[in-house]
Amino acid sequence: MLISIENKVCSCCKESKTVDQFRKAANNKKDGLFNFCIPCQDTYNRDLYQRKKDKRKKQVELWNLEHHEETKIYKINSYYKKIGKKPPKRKKINPIPDAPYIPPELNF
Numbered sequence: 001m002l003i004s005i006e007n008k009v010c011s012c013c014k015e016s017k018t019v020d021q022f023r024k025a026a027n028n029k030k031d032g033l034f035n036f037c038i039p040c041q042d043t044y045n046r047d048l049y050q051r052k053k054d055k056r057k058k059q060v061e062l063w064n065l066e067h068h069e070e071t072k073i074y075k076i077n078s079y080y081k082k083i084g085k086k087p088p089k090r091k092k093i094n095p096i097p098d099a100p101y102i103p104p105e106l107n108f
């Protein structure tokens with residue numbers, strides 16, 4: 001149930017703005033809108049991205065290292081799907097502990 005309101009006060013800049021200045025929130029908030037107005041939300045997200053950029057980059061690199069084999073299989077399968085052929089059957093390879101990382105451009 002949405003409560004119909006005309007104006008809402010932004011929690012960031014403390015200004016009263018019309019509801020079309022707020023994005024709709026997917027969760028079950030009372031009015032179905034975010035607490036930050038659109039310009040404040042954009043600024044907040046931009047700052048957050050800048051602050052977390054390096055950490056996130058490291059996380060992505062780590063994930064790519066850990067899921068190297070899965071990613072490779074996925075890429076091969078999607079290539080064959082794109083050209084409309086069945087991918088060749090692969091032998092099951094037992095994972096070798098501490099296997100050295102081979103970049104995908106050298107491994108194909």
Ligand SMILES: [Zn+2]
Nearest residue numbers: 010013037040
């Ligand atoms: Zn605001």
